[in-house]
Amino acid sequence: MxxxxxxxxxxxxxxxxxxxxxxxxxxxxxxxxxxxxxxxxxxxxxxxxxxxxxxxxxxxxxxxxxxxxxxxxxxxxxxxxxxxxxxxxxxxxLTLLYLGFNSLTGDIPNEICHLHMLNLLWMESNKFTGPLPPQIGNLTSLRELVLYNNNLTGNIPKEIGCLHNLETLSMASTGLNGSIPNEIGNMTALRDIHLDNNALNGVIPHEIGQLNDLLTLSIDSNKLTGPLPSTFSNMSSLKYISLSHNKLNGTLPREIGNMKGLQELYLINNTLTGVIPEEIGDLDKLARLYMSSNKFIGHLPRLIFNMKSLTELSLDKNDLTGIIPRELFTFKIEISQASYLPPLEISTL
CATH class of the missing domain: 3.80.10.10 (Ribonuclease Inhibitor)
Incomplete structure (x- = not known):
């Protein structure tokens, strides 16, 4: 009915x-x-x-x-x-438990972790508080864990690494803190990770590079530090990366050029330094590249203007220098603090 x-x-x-x-x-x-x-x-x-x-x-x-x-x-x-x-x-x-978009309160009960046949657990957009129970690792049949928009406390338990069949991990805007456990590298079935808008700190674990089937990695608006792991290059299926509004530092690894499936890269408002590597021009599927508000220096790689799929490029508020060849613009571009050339848009050319 x-x-x-x-x-x-x-x-x-x-x-x-x-x-x-x-x-x-x-x-x-x-x-x-x-x-x-x-x-x-x-x-x-x-x-x-x-x-x-x-x-x-x-x-x-x-x-x-x-x-x-x-x-x-x-x-x-x-x-x-x-x-x-x-x-x-x-x-x-139970194989499916959908309780999302209500006004449920209290802790997520440990007893849910007794549901060993559960494939889909959606409890998003409620008012849950308290920690994510470590016993969540018992749900080894789980394929989707969706908890975004709650008021949880504590960290992501390392036991989450036992969820070897999990494909979707969606815990944005939950209030989680602490570091991302290294055990995330054991979750090799993952295709989508959404951990944005939390208080996660520490470095991005190198083990994340073991997620060869990952398509989406969104961890923006946290307190992550340290460099981008060079193991990112192992994730050749990755299409979307958003790590904006963190405290990431170090250089952009040359290995980024190996991420042939990448379509969108967002690194806005970090403290990344060094030159933008030439290898970024090898990303022939990249459509959106946003790296404003960092500390990049040097010239733009000329290969970046040969990327036919690129439609949006934002590099303002860096320390880039040199001349941008106007005749190569086929997309909207925003760039500031570059010598010899003010911020440009294709509409002004």
Whole structure:
């Protein structure tokens, strides 16, 4: 009964149907609470409960933990409040748990880490507090861990490195601090990492270069220090890197030219130094290059103007020198503090 215009409360009789296996009411205008005893005397055969994008309010009933055959639980995008009941850890057949976009509070319960069959865990855009439990490493079947926009504390536990099947790690804007654990290099199935807008510090671990299937690396707006690891060059599948607004230093490694799949590179507002290596011109798929507000010196590599895919280049607020050949511009460019030439845009040429 997804995507209709049902409104009002869910009829209690639905929760008294002992043989029902699927309840799916996504995208209606239902306005009610889930019954406090919804699984206490019935629904023992329920496998799929999907009541997302409705107007559910109130708390998640602890009796839900008695629906022992439940495989998918989606209460996504409602107005649920309160803590996630510990009894949810009894749903050991769950493969999907979607609780994102509610107003849930409290710690992420350790009991969730008992759900060893879980593939997808989405709990983003809530008001969760406390640390990410180290027992998260027990969820070895997990493919997607989505926790962004919460109020967590503490660091990323090293046990996260046990999630060998994880493809998506999305924990932006969660309040996490501490360093990125070296064990992230063990998560070789990762394709997308989003850790931006936290308080992460320390260096980017060299082990991150072991993630050969990684497509997206976004760790901007943290407190990361140290140089860019030369092992970045091992990630030839990487398409998107955003490390802006950190405290990274050192030079841009020449090995960056080996990242043949790279399409977007954002390094704005760090303290990177030295010359921009010629090898950056080997990135023939690069479309956006943003490296403003650093301490780069010297001339721009001429090869950069032969990059046919490049459409956006921002290098303002560096210490670059030399002449930019006007006849080679085929894209919008922003550059400042360069000798002999003021900031230019193609529209002015």
């Amino acid at each position: 997804d995507g209709n215009s049902f409104y009002g409360p869910i009829p209690p009789c639905i929760f008294n149907m002992s043989s029902i296996q699927v309840i799916t009411l996504k995208g209606n205008a239902l306005s009610c609470k889930l019954p406090i005893d919804m699984c206490r005397h019935s629904l023992r055969n329920l496998k799929f409960l999907r009541i997302s994008f409705t107007k559910l309010y109130g708390e998640i009933p602890s009796s839900l933990g008695q629906c022992s055959n439940l495989e998918q639980l989606s209460l996504y995008n409602n107005s649920l409040v309160g803590e996630v009941p510990k009894e949810i850890g009894n749903l050991t057949r």
